[in-house]
Each structure stands twice: as structure tokens, then as C-alpha cells.
Amino acid sequence: MQLHVRRLPPDATVTVDAPARLHLGFLDPNASLGRAFGSVGLVIDGGGTRIEARLAERDQIDGALTEAERERIAICLARLHAAYDPTPVAIEVIRTPRAHTGLGSGTQLALAVGVAFVRLLDHSATPAELAVLLARGARSGIGVLGFEAGGLLVDGGPAKGLHSSLPPLLARQPFPESWRVLLVSDTARVGLHGEAERRGLAALAPFPQALAAHLCHLVLMQILPGAAEADIVPFARGLTQLQQTIGEYFAPVQGGVFASPDVERALRAVAAQCTAGIGQSSWGPTGFAIVASEYDAACALAAAGDATRGMPHIECTVVAGRNRGAEVRRAALRAQRRAHAV
Template identity: 45%
Template sequence: MQFRHQKVSVTAPARLHMGFIDLSGALGRHFGSIGVALNEQATRLTVTGSDRRSVAGPSAARAEKCLTRLCEALGVSDALEIRIESAIPEHVGLGSGTQMSLAIGAALNAFYGLGLNVRDIAQVTVRGQRSGIGIGVFEQGGLVVDGGRGEHTATPPLLVRMAIPEAWRFILVFDRRGQGLHGLQEIQAFQALPLFPRREAEQLCYLLLMQALPAIAENDIARFGEVITRLQRSVGEHFAAVQGGIYTSPEVASAMQWLAEQGAVAVGQTSWGPTGFCMVNGADRAAALIEMAERKFAAGGTLAFSSASARNSGGLVAVE
């Protein structure tokens, strides 16, 4: 097969999954999600032609699996050299699996000139089975809302895409010890969950449409944060029985409570965690809070803190 390009480089941004908006399925659609792309955490890799298969760098084992699945499904050679410059940490709630799959798929698509779009790649790699946030942020970045899964859904449709104000910052709280539920554990957890109240799902959708989204348009971080904290509390309480509480990590829970007391908003856990997140207005405010938090929670050595900005553009594919 002729190569369209000799070298393809891809950047796939991490994402925060801020919660599901309809776990009831009362209208025949399940899940529906809200989330945002991040700048500072990303999977970056380069694909070049080779006479043999070679994969090196962080998360190489995951990349090997993605490459095998994609090459078999697309009918292309895996005689490639893949160099992974950076990889989103696995199973901490930042969308590492979806972004690795889309990054390698996008690289193969450009390298071989296959003419696929992002959703074609997502279907081949079986991404978006519940949330479409990872697909949406790779496509466009920013804040995205997907429409969940209906009877005939291939991948959750993108309903809303908005740019996050440049000054808004996220504070991420990592638990160095553990990982969130994933794989078979995640599937079993969803099966074990009780029925989500329809009235609660209706309230969350109402708050999202008539409060959170207008707040982004009007640069109102406090009002936006109120809705995300409310949504996170509702979903966290629903998942508590299978993840050990509203937060997977008690240490992260303590840090998130403290950050809220200092004035942070949009407080919650991304996906199954254990990573927590919150928001403040301004990079200086984020840096000051992180410095205080590192001093306060240093004794346990369990937690790590970092600041992140929203990425208002999608994945990047560069060819040579």
C-alpha cells in the first residue's frame, strides 16, 4: 500500500468528564454527558514508515493493542514505527483509552490516506459506548455535551460545543496510589447501579440548559460552578455504592472539600476517578491555591495537585 505521508504526528487532548445528565433512560436514551478538553494533559505520538513494527514510549502496551485492532480492522500494514512522546495517565478519569485509540487511528488514517473521520475511528475501536465526551473533544475541543445512546446510536451525538473563557482554570487533584474502575469492573458497576430517578434527570437537564450553558456564554464561573457541583453530587451519590463513596478516594474527597471552602467552584470527580477537579478564575488564583493545598496535604504524600486550562480546539494531526 502506498503511504500518503512519510510522517504523521498527533496530539490528543485529555478531558474531564463532568458527569452524566440522564442515567434514568426514561426517554429511551441513556447517559448523556458534559465534559471539557484540557491543554496540559495530552497523548502525543508520531508514526513513520518502517520495515518492522515498533512501538515505544509511555503507555506502549496500550498503544500496541490499539495498533493491532486498527490495522486488522482497516486492512493496513502494521510495519510502522510509533514513538509516544507523552501519554495521558491511564485509568485516572482523563480519557486515556479513547484518546490513545483516536490518536493512533487518526495517524493511520492520515498515513495511509484512508479518508476516515473521527467517528469512523471511534466505531472501529469501540469507543463511545457510554460517553461521547472523548470523541467530542478530539473533534472540536472546548466544552461539549453529548446526547447519550439511543436504540440506533453508533456514537453519542454531539449536541453542544462551547468555548471556555480563557481565564478559567481547573485544579486537578490526583491520588498517586490508585486507579478508578475500568474494563470489566466498570461494566459490572453499571449493571449493579439502582434505577436513577427520572425527576432528578429532568432537573439536571434543566439546570444544564438554562443555567450552566448560559453561564459559559456570559463568563459567569460561579453560576456554571453551582450547576457542575450539583450535578457531581447527584451522580456521585448514585455511584457511591459501587465506588465506595461520592469520591473513589477519601483523600481526594478531603482535598476537594477544603478547596470548596477556599472558594473553588465546579467541584467533583472526573469519570470513575480517583482524580478530583474544581475551577477558579485566573491562573494566579489557581497557583496560589495549589501552593496552599500542597502544604496542607503534604504529610500523607498521597495527593498531587496541578493546574490546567481548557483547550478550545480539538486533536491536532500534522503531516510531513
């Protein structure tokens, strides 16, 4: 999606709502079949990021964010200024998920800032171009692709030697409207990130070629067809198998198939009671159970709650899938239209 509009008036505010995503698994973590990673992911309607941007006398960064997030936004703004425009802007973070919990908050935040910046200052850039500039999507393109279009996504992993491009979109399947996603998160933990993540990936044994082929088969012949036909049985079976396989591979680094034993306890209880595709998003600690209806989601929520009773650090919520990308609004333009209508 090309981002280009007339430069906004000085009092304009650009608001960007960027959706969260679940990373459902890698297909080939170390290129046993010739191409590394390859990802499956789902954009969800909950846990997203909202920012507001306006022109200012100097760069400002305010709102609901940590000091580390503030520093990352400052780096984003420095790169945007260098690439496009020195004009100062003020960024206010209205909401963003807790960092390093498996919801893709880093990419959401960076792209939201980038899109708001170019919209505010009348420059042309696609989310993919902004992602490369802001150093997002190096291993997985799910966050960037989801920002653009939403839905259930498969990317092809990064091409060797192409450090200035994102993993290509291979498939986008609309997520069934009636399906629901139970999110289970451990608020006492964060997932691997930064240098610890890089060391962890480097320490892993080679991923067997036969397992990579098996994961690709699960995606092509169970997960995507199940979503296309709104048939939860093959979808759940294929996704749970994929997650179990990739979780066992990452277990030496993250301490088990799931990063949080309590999240795993909740999701195993859900799977014992209803048809659900269960797993962990990225490095966790957020886990998920995808079910076929609101009724099944209520049953899953009850099962997870029973399994984690007395564990206040475990949070459970139900969300829908999201078949659209980020939303961008321009407050000053709306106010002008209302004035003309009077």
C-alpha cells in the same frame, strides 16, 4: 473533520497531539427519561497524549506505555490494517496519561493511532468513523467530540440499537480563556474499568427520573449559560450540584461521592475558600476545581496543598481549558518546504 492527504514519502513522520478531557458527569445513567447516559465534558490543555508514526518493515510499538497499552495499540493496528491497509507502521508513544485516572487516555491513544495511520497511508476517515472501528465512545462521546473540536461539550447519549454510531453533539460552548482548572489526583489509585466497571453499573439502582430532569436543567440553565457569559457563580453552583448528585448515585460502587477520600478532602477545602465548581472526572481518581482566574487557581492550589500536606500520593496541577481539538503534524513535508525555500 475529514482526514485525507497525499500519501507521504517513506521517511515521513506523522505526529498527533491528542488533548485530555474531563468527564463532568452523566445526565441520565439508565434512561429514566428514555435515553441513556448523555454526558457533559471539558477538553483541557494538559495531560494529553502524543504519538509519532512512520512506515516500517513490520508493525512496531515503542515508547512510554504499559504492556496493557501496548496490547491495546496492537489491537487498534490490527483493526486498521483490516479496514484500510496492510502496510506496516511503527508507533512511538511519546507521552500519555496514566491509564484509568479520568482523563480519557484510552480514547486519546486509540484516536491518535487511528489518525496517524490514515494520514500516513493516505486514507479518508473521520475521528467518529475511527472511534466506531476502534470501539471507543460507546457510552460517552465526549472524548471523540473533544478530539475533534475541544471546548465544553454536551452529548445526547447513544441511541438504542445504533451500535455503529456515536452519541450526538448537542452543544459546544467555548470555555472562558481566563478560567483555570485545578486537577487533584491520587497516584495510589485507579478508577473502575473493564469488567469491574460493567459489574458496577449493572449493580446500581434505577436512577430517579426527577433527578435526571434536575441534572438536565442544571446543564441547560446554569452550566452552559455560566460558561457562555463567563459567570463562574452559576457555572460552579450547577456543576457542583450535578457532581454531588451523580457522585451520590455512584457511591455504592466507588466507595463514596469521590473515589479517593484524599482528593475529596482537597477539593472540599478549595470550595470552602473560593468559588469553584468541584467534582470527579469519570470514575476518578482525578478530581477538579474550576475557578475564574489564575489568581483563584493559585489560591485553590494552596488550599489543596494545605489540606493534603504529608500526602505524597496526591498530585495537584493547574491547567487551562482547550478550545481546539487534536493537532496533527507531518515532519517530512515541513522539511521539504524548508529545502524548497533555500
